[in-house]
Amino acid sequence: MVDETAVTDERTEVERLDNEYVFGTWSYQSEVDPTEAVGGDGVRFTDGAGNEFIDFSSQLMCSNLGHSADAVADAIAEQAREGAYFAPGFATEARARLGEKLAEITPGNLSKTFFSTSGTEAVEGAIKIARMYTGKQKIISRYRSYHGATHGSISVTGDPRRLMAEPGVPGAIKAPDPYAYGSTLDPMESLEYIDEMLMLEGDTVAAILVEPIVGSNGILVPPDEYLPRLKEIAHDHGALLICDEVMAGFGRTGEWFGCDVFDVTPDIMTMAKGLTGAYAPLGATIVTDEIAEYFEDEMFSHGHTYAGHPVACAAGLAAVETYEAENLIEHASEVGDYLGDRLEELGEAHPSVGDTRGVGLFRGVELTADPDERVPFGTREDKLSMGSTVVDEVSTAAADEGVYLANMINTLIIAPPLSITEADVDEAVAALDTALEVSDAAMNR
């Protein structure tokens, strides 16, 4: 008798084992069907069947250094051999020098860092620090945001993934967003709403937490005056401003950090992803001199076994040195302008492209079933339901054309490694041009 599963299952052994023994994240497990990824070079990576893809989203908007940053790989190997791990109570050269470096590249008087292992943990640290420092409990964040997966960070997250964790931790309050294309509220009006919220909450809000440019919830760039005014509003009410730079940081916007685009120094900043270019898991929460000073005589009541892991810090230090040595921030700004122009052209050519927006190499293409009414194909509810949406279909079509493209709800997220060239952009945009025929056709369904 013919074994039908053997004949029809074209998955690699790794794909089969992974599917059987490992949970897929944020998914109905029956829908999880991972492709094996085996290696990469520069802005490209290869799957288990030997297909090559331009990585147009830096995986989860984190492989900012591409897939063959040898200096980072070497630093990891060297640190693992010389001293893979020491308890956080010891000082290591990698951790100390990376701390010094972050004080140098972050704006203003941000100076002292707590190291963790992910963006989620960086945000958890920021929430706890803000609460300890202010003695207040509430955190205002926005509906279109993602700040992490653990209970505190998902509670301050606004996107639909928070719903399954609710009611979440107490004191997590949501505000509206600067979303010019998809909200009825003007971005600057939404700010005054936050001002009023703070007034109505009384003196109970520890911090306002925002992504300076919203990432996975649609690449939302506020007007230039927004972030400076938000800081003013927070301080007027005795609250801190926390900027979550987990996705916007490390050159993504053509500046070191998203808040640099608006010349704002937050009181606390969170980092991860591009901090090591995704070569090792590392999160960081940096605070201003004043907040650092506070903990001289008050307990810093926070920590992890892997706080400041030497291997991750060695990766972070080598990554930051690579951004500098290869002038990747300036490069991202230049190629980012080119990418923006090319995406605008796509917008003009495809009726299903409602909006293209972004800064540097941090861009979004929002789709629409009806440009006049700005009707989205995918909604926030779809994020929690089974089945694929039109934006998923466009990503799949792009993959068929050799381009990997992440998406969320109704927006394609375009965030390639910072070393991408104009020629690579042209190749990926040509693939996207073909893929968008899928959404154009879906307008008439």
Ligand SMILES: Cc1ncc(COP(=O)(O)O)c(C=O)c1O
């Ligand atoms: C802005 C922001 N904050 C926090 C996180 C959580 O980071 P991680 O997935 O490393 O825990 C993410 C992840 O996408 C993010 O984009």
